[in-house]
Amino acid sequence: MFRKRYRQQIPELNTTSTADISFMLLIFFLVTSSMDTDKGLLRQMAPPPQQEEQLMDINKDCVLQVELDAQDQLTCNGKVVTPKQLREEVRTMASVNREGHVVAVKADRQTSYEAYFKMQNAIVGAYATLRESYAQKHFGKHYVACNSEERTMVNEYYPQRISEDLKGGGR
Amino acid sequence: MRPMRSMFQRKRHQVPSLNVASMPDLIFTVLFFFMIVTHMRSDEVKVKLEVPQGTGVQKLANKASVVNIYIGQFKGEWAVQLNGDLISPEDIPARIEELRGGMSAENADKLTVSLRADRHTPMGVITDVKQALQQSYALRINYSATELK
Numbered sequence: 134m135f136r137k138r139y140r141q142q143i144p145e146l147n148t149t150s151t152a153d154i155s156f157m158l159l160i161f162f163l164v165t166s167s168m169d170t171d172k173g174l175l176r177q178m179a180p181p182p183q184q185e186e187q188l189m190d191i192n193k194d195c196v197l198q199v200e201l202d203a204q205d206q207l208t209c210n211g212k213v214v215t216p217k218q219l220r221e222e223v224r225t226m227a228s229v230n231r232e233g234h235v236v237a238v239k240a241d242r243q244t245s246y247e248a249y250f251k252m253q254n255a256i257v258g259a260y261a262t263l264r265e266s267y268a269q270k271h272f273g274k275h276y277v278a279c280n281s282e283e284r285t286m287v288n289e290y291y292p293q294r295i296s297e298d299l300k301g302g303g304r
Numbered sequence: 305m306r307p308m309r310s311m312f313q314r315k316r317h318q319v320p321s322l323n324v325a326s327m328p329d330l331i332f333t334v335l336f337f338f339m340i341v342t343h344m345r346s347d348e349v350k351v352k353l354e355v356p357q358g359t360g361v362q363k364l365a366n367k368a369s370v371v372n373i374y375i376g377q378f379k380g381e382w383a384v385q386l387n388g389d390l391i392s393p394e395d396i397p398a399r400i401e402e403l404r405g406g407m408s409a410e411n412a413d414k415l416t417v418s419l420r421a422d423r424h425t426p427m428g429v430i431t432d433v434k435q436a437l438q439q440s441y442a443l444r445i446n447y448s449a450t451e452l453k
Contacts, residue, residue: 151328159335166342171364171418173355173448181438201427242428246375246421249430250356250447258360 174250174257178297197226197236199252203243207252216255223259231291239298256295263291343367347388351376353422358449364418369411371403371442375421375429382429393429396436420448 199219200208207214209222226234236256240249261276264287268276272283279287353376364370373396374385383390386399404412417437421430437445 148325148328152324152331155328155331155335159331159338162335162338162342166338171367171370171446171448172361172451173364173418173446174358174361175364175416176445176447178434178438178443178445180441180443240427240431242426242431244427245423246425246427246430247356247423249427250358250423250449253447254358254360254449261360 174253176253176257192233195230195233195235197222197234199236199238199256201240201244201248201252203241205245205248207248216251219252220255220259220262223256224263227260227263227291227294234294236295237298238295257293260291260293264288267291347372349374349376349385350390351378351383351385351422353377353420355420355448355450356423357452358447359452361449361451364416364446364448366411366414366416369407369414369416370446371400371415371417373417373419373433375419375425375433377422382425384429384433393432393436396433397440400437400440400442414444415442416444416446417442418446418448 198208198210202208207216207219209219214222223236226236238252238256240252265276267287267290268274268279268283271287272279276284276287351374353374372387375382376385377383378385378390384393384396385391386396387403391399400415400417404415407415419430419433434445437443
């Protein structure tokens with residue numbers, strides 16, 4: 134046949150450098166992105182105080198007065214404590230008087246944030262252990278494994294009653 | 305050439321070239337993995353800060369409803385940075401309102417403020433910020449921290 138030409142082989146494309154290019158992209162993404170997820174203590178503040186708000190009278194025995202002074206000294210009902218001891222105090226208080234207790238938090242303007250955070254951590258930790266044990270006892274699983282319904286139940290059983298002095302209040 | 309060595313000279317074996325055609329695919333897979341699991345740093349942090357360490361920290365979910373506030377040292381003074389730029393605590397309510405307007409209604413309800421403050425910040429600065437947040441009804445606060453091992 135006169136139309137038949139001899140077959141020409143298509144030369145292969147050299148793709149060796151594609152790997153290098155994609156490596157560069159990969160490294161670019163590794164550098165510019167951040168793996169770290171935001172972690173922290175989630176707290177709910179009280180709404181801003183209203184003018185005609187009435188002060189509630191709370192039995193003094195039910196109040197745990199937690200204070201931080203300018204030297205980062207942590208005191209609980211007037212005596213100096215470590216965050217660990219505070220945790221125990223809050224835990225006993227919250228387990229004895231679940232619905233009625235109040236943890237009143239007050240921090241000096243000169244207190245360092247770290248000391249304040251440690252205090253918050255201790256208080257939140259105390260409630261977390263209580264809730265954890267309740268969840269273990271009643272649902273037979275960890276608090277984190279509970280669904281939102283069960284969590285609300287646990288949270289209502291052990292409410293966090295923290296009042297914060299911001300020239301206002303916190304819950 | 306050298307007739308003497310010819311009896312020792314073995315036949316040259318050509319090393320077969322490795323087929324690297326699938327290597328880009330592999331690397332692309334890794335690349336896509338990283339693109340999915342990580343997120344771009346959205347705003348440049350201008351203040352110098354080191355968050356405190358805690359034991360019971362939780363992960364903060366739903367990035368779309370999070371407002372970042374950074375508190376730290378800037379040129380030797382304590383400064384507050386909201387998302388991208390440095391502001392004073394008095395401006396917070398206006399900024400929060402603005403951000404809330406830009407969110408979907410569902411996210412605006414769940415608006416969470418991630419407070420990333422340096423561990424040595426005096427509480428005065430933080431109290432001012434918190435009061436401003438309280439005024440603007442941004443009541444969910446996340447005290448950012450790293451997990452203490």
